[in-house]
Amino acid sequence: MTDFALNAEVRSDLGKGASRRLRRNANLVPAVIYGGNKEPKSISLLAKDLAKLLETEAAFSHVLTLNLADGKESVLIKALQRHPAKGFVLHADFIRVVAGQKLTALIPLHFLNEETAAGVKQEGGIVSHTISEVEVTCLPKNLPEFIAVDMANVALGQTIHLSDLKLPAGVELVALAHDSDLPVANIHAPRVVQDTEEPAADAGASEGEAEAE
Missing domain, CATH: 2.40.240.10 (Ribosomal Protein L25; Chain P)
Known part of the structure; x- marks a missing residue:
């Protein structure tokens, strides 16, 4: 320890x-x-x-x-x-x-079950994190070392917000107290990268054919 x-x-x-x-x-x-x-x-x-x-x-x-x-x-x-x-x-x-006086601290987020999340394993999505830590207020005895974010049941296109987090007893999120329900993570479809080299090659071939004629 x-x-x-x-x-x-x-x-x-x-x-x-x-x-x-x-x-x-x-x-x-x-x-x-x-x-x-x-x-x-x-x-x-x-x-x-x-x-x-x-x-x-x-x-x-x-x-x-x-x-x-x-x-x-x-x-x-x-x-x-x-x-x-x-x-x-x-x-x-x-x-x-x-002791007995509430404090404010930044607590790291631990993202769980990302590789086996529904939107990843079943739908081929990619997990993106929007934030990596959150500001909490609580008594010293209730201060957590981290807050878990379980991605297991998150589907493709779905976003987890602060209000979705399961907080330990006695712990509150400062942002929610100010009505700011920020996004925490989401699963999105992979970006499609277009191949821009083929048209150039085709254009070159066309020019060569024109010269041959």
């Missing part, structure tokens, strides 16, 4: 220059914790520990524990700033999680 916990240290040396020194000299990632009716707290984490945690998809939708000298913080990953070319994390934003 993945341990969703990281050791962290409070930092007082702030600014872009300080952040660069942390990354370059100590292999640390600067970060900030905010929310929960408390003052923001600037921290740093070991880059290798954070990178290892982020290899697990569930880390992005799971309540994490940050172990600090002055106590523990329960948080969610709110945002990550990555190096544009190499992809490693340059800065992390964490938002506090308060």
